Amino acid sequence: MKNKYVVLDFETTGVNRYHNDEVVQVAIVNQDDEVLINELCRPKHRFSWPSAQRIHGISPLMVKDKLCFESYIDRIIEIFDNSEFIVCYNIAFEQGMLKNYGIDISKYVFKDPMKDFAYIYGERGYHGGYKWQSLSTCAKYFGYNFAAHDALEDVKATRYCFEQIEAYKNGKLEKSYLNKWKLLFEPLVIEQGKKYYEDNLVDVIYYGGKQIVASVKEDITHMISIEFNKNSIKKIVCDCPNASSGNKCKHMAAVLFKISE
Incomplete structure (x- = not known):
């Protein structure tokens, strides 16, 4: 059965999507919150990542016996091919990591709730545009509690926020908000x-x-x-x-x- 959409999130060895940072956790859920992937991954080229570890808590010891991210690429592509679109919060990062691993993202439709939420939240930046807000701020706005910086927790929070934002855009949110x-x-x-x-x-x-x-x-x-x-x-x-x-x-x-x- 084809997924309407899936939500993707990575935890990585750093925040440089353009060069040599690697995935240490990948999680994907579908529109029904069904977990399709939730795996820790062993980097091939990085042996420590202290700055990133302080954020997500994933240590080299936790992944030393895990498969590399490359082992899951075929499975991820199969999921993408079976989905109408892909949701990521701050999508440029995930797209950059996918490209680094040789995945052709041009044939997929991506949606980023961060962009819509910036408008809903309404905070102006120094240059007049709406400021990007973190997933934690978005989830808090819609009353969703979660443990940030775990890929599975993040995709579940993103899915929830995406549904709330879509309801907002369609004028279906309760006035209680x-x-x-x-x-x-x-x-x-x-x-x-x-x-x-x-x-x-x-x-x-x-x-x-x-x-x-x-x-x-x-x-x-x-x-x-x-x-x-x-x-x-x-x-x-x-x-x-x-x-x-x-x-x-x-x-x-x-x-x-x-x-x-």
Whole structure:
């Protein structure tokens, strides 16, 4: 039976997809979360990778008796050939590694939820475009908990996030996702915002179909703007110094408490 799609993730000896880094773990699941591959792999040319090991925890000892990644290439190609498309979070890395191992990726369709999530999350970069967000941030946004930097955990999280993003794009997300904003804030910031809200320091100036403008009275009054897109928060900004560096601030939290009444 043909897969609608599969999700691929690698853990590697480093982050250089253009040269000599090698795969130490590969995992693939399909659209039903069925595990198709989950294998540790022994590199052929690298004998230690301390920096990468600190991230994913895979040591040379753990893979010394494992097969090399090349042993799984035929199986991976068979899975790809039996799938309509392939999903990877931050797809350029996986594509680069596949090319390094001689796999022709030109005949496959790839989709990267990181690009769509950057728009949904709405954080602007220095040059005005939307900033890429990590898989951990994406999963947290949609309320999914997982142990990052294990290939199997990562593909399961990616599959879940991909489904949520597709639902968002099709206008099928529940409005309750608007109330999951707390997942984006540090606990202390939430408590500070709640205090401002409870002290009646929040005034909603404008509440339209796609935008809210509000003020929070402190020693200086701060202005907050929230833009909505379908059933989610598209963009939230505040004029306070803390928010100017891209952080989620207590004034934003206060306004979100107010509109969640």
